[in-house]
Structures are given as C-alpha cells and as structure tokens.
Amino acid sequence: MTHATTTQDEPAAQGGGKKQSGIGQRRSNALSQSNTAYATRRAEIIEAAAAVFIERGFSRTTLSDVAEAVGTDRATLYYYVKSKEELLDEVVTRVVVANTEAAEQIRDSEGSAPERLRRLMTDLMLSFEKHYPFIYVYLQENLAHVKENRKGWAAEMRAVNRRYEKAIASIIAQGIEEGTVRDLDDPMIMAYGLIGMLSWTNRWFSPKLGIPASSIAYTYVEMLLSGMVASDEKSTAERT
Known part of the structure; x- marks a missing residue:
C-alpha cells in the first residue's frame, strides 16, 4: 500500500x-x-x-x-496523536515484535515440528483477531515505499519480519531432519507459503463474520500439514 x-x-x-x-x-x-x-x-x-x-x-x-x-x-x-502513521506504528510495532518473540520461543520449545507449527499458526491467527485490523493494515503496507520520517521504522519492521520467517523456516528444517516434515523444497520457500496462507486472510476476515480465528487456524493447519507431514507422523497423529 x-x-x-x-x-x-x-x-x-x-x-x-x-x-x-x-x-x-x-x-x-x-x-x-x-x-x-x-x-x-x-x-x-x-x-x-x-x-x-x-x-x-x-x-x-x-x-x-x-x-x-x-x-x-x-x-x-492532535492533543492525542501526531499522525495516522503514529496510530498504526505504535500498535503494530508492539504486536509484531511480540508475535516474533513468541514464534522464536515456539521454535526453541519441545515437541515435533508439526506440533510446533500448529501452535505457531494458531497463535498468529489469534493475534490477527485480537489486534484486528491493525496487523492487516500493516500487512497491506508497502514497507519499501514509506515517507522519509518512517524509513527507520520500516527498516526495523523488515528486520523483525525476517526473524519471524527464519523461525518458521528453522522449525520446518528441523522437521525435515527428524523425518516428520516432507522435504519438498527450501524450508524458507515452505515458510513463505505458510505465512502467505494466513496473511491472505487480510482480504476477507473480520471478527464480525462470526467465524472464530481458532477455527480458521485449525482448518489451515490441517490443510497445510496434511500435505507436509510425512506418512509415519500422519499415522501417529491418527492413532492419538
């Protein structure tokens, strides 16, 4: 944008x-x-x-x-806010950083890669709902084309975005290594697909629809992981 x-x-x-x-x-x-x-x-x-x-x-x-x-x-x-950018940046910075730190904690936690991806995707979708619509407005922002006084903020946000992407790619890479995630391609490409799937909800999701974010997260997780999870992991999940 x-x-x-x-x-x-x-x-x-x-x-x-x-x-x-x-x-x-x-x-x-x-x-x-x-x-x-x-x-x-x-x-x-x-x-x-x-x-x-x-x-x-x-x-x-x-x-x-x-x-x-x-x-x-x-x-x-003006007594309360300097600009509309201040309104957006203040909320978004706090939430995006918190989401990234949560993703890195999930990356470093116990459990199989599919289990951690489920937690990560669910947390992200719940964050979209909780902080609606600020994160969606942020997703629509073009961080490469901002006003001069926001370039520092945009650079900071791009760095945070990369941390989030790397956290997901790391979980996927660990899953490939442990044999619970299919080795489809570069883990970063797979991470981009996961992020893109959830981020696209900015085009249609609204809490007013009456569809809980948790339900959307569950559906997306199952759609995605059923195509990524290796056969042995699928059998284990079905048994449990």
Missing part, C-alpha cells in the same frame, strides 16, 4: 523551526504522565482509527476522518 502525497500531521511550529509545537509539547507531557483519563481517550481514538482504516483504507484515511469518527475536531485530536 502506498501513501498519499499529502499528509495531515500536526501543524509545524511557528517560524518553520524544529522546536516542538505547543500542542506537541502538551501531548508529550500527557504521554509521560500516568493520566488514566488521557490514556482511556487515546485508546478510544486508536480503536476508532482502526475501524476507519478498514472502511476507507489506510492511504485514503485522514486525521479528519478519525476525528469525525470519535466526535471531535482535528485540532483536538
């Missing part, structure tokens, strides 16, 4: 200097303090922004759209 050429970040400080604007300073102070009312309102804004991102698309959404959704004006919104 590419960004529009115009943005609606907070107004620059008067005089074109680099000093933080008055509203920016107030926001920084509020964020640094333990203000329950402020934190609650900011969480409401983030949730409202998520709904607008899904309805209009991230690139077409403006802060004015978000302000309208929460029943305020754009000037007031």
Whole structure:
C-alpha cells in the first residue's frame, strides 16, 4: 500500500523551526504522565482509527476522518496523536515484535515440528483477531515505499519480519531432519507459503463474520500439514 502525497500531521511550529509545537509539547507531557483519563481517550481514538482504516483504507484515511469518527475536531485530536502513521506504528510495532518473540520461543520449545507449527499458526491467527485490523493494515503496507520520517521504522519492521520467517523456516528444517516434515523444497520457500496462507486472510476476515480465528487456524493447519507431514507422523497423529 502506498501513501498519499499529502499528509495531515500536526501543524509545524511557528517560524518553520524544529522546536516542538505547543500542542506537541502538551501531548508529550500527557504521554509521560500516568493520566488514566488521557490514556482511556487515546485508546478510544486508536480503536476508532482502526475501524476507519478498514472502511476507507489506510492511504485514503485522514486525521479528519478519525476525528469525525470519535466526535471531535482535528485540532483536538492532535492533543492525542501526531499522525495516522503514529496510530498504526505504535500498535503494530508492539504486536509484531511480540508475535516474533513468541514464534522464536515456539521454535526453541519441545515437541515435533508439526506440533510446533500448529501452535505457531494458531497463535498468529489469534493475534490477527485480537489486534484486528491493525496487523492487516500493516500487512497491506508497502514497507519499501514509506515517507522519509518512517524509513527507520520500516527498516526495523523488515528486520523483525525476517526473524519471524527464519523461525518458521528453522522449525520446518528441523522437521525435515527428524523425518516428520516432507522435504519438498527450501524450508524458507515452505515458510513463505505458510505465512502467505494466513496473511491472505487480510482480504476477507473480520471478527464480525462470526467465524472464530481458532477455527480458521485449525482448518489451515490441517490443510497445510496434511500435505507436509510425512506418512509415519500422519499415522501417529491418527492413532492419538
């Protein structure tokens, strides 16, 4: 997903200097303090922004759209957020890093490769549901084409993505070595297929459909692993 050429970040400080604007300073102070009312309102804004991102698309959404959704004006919104990118990045960074760390823990845990792949895929789909729609908006982002002030964040996210991919490829490689996963191709190619299968749910999944993420994960796991798991492992699973 590419960004529009115009943005609606907070107004620059008067005089074109680099000093933080008055509203920016107030926001920084509020964020640094333990203000329950402020934190609650900011969480409401983030949730409202998520709904607008899904309805209009991230690139077409403006802060004015978000302000309208929460029943305020754009000037007031600046007290809580600097830009729509901040809304997305703040949530996504935390969740993507947590998902990656969970994948690496599963990679290093006990159990056969198919068992660990089941846990990993289920955890990821549940995360998509829990943090809907922010991770889907992130999946639609083109990290190679972001605004200059987000290039550092994009590079960081690409590095985290690679860690996730390598964790899955490592489990698959271990499965091939132990004989529980078929040696179909390069483990990284197989990992890309697994990730792509779940990531494609961004095109159609919504909690409003009434289909639990756990059910989707189960279906996808069985579809995928029935084609990857070696015969001996299939027999063992059927017996148990």
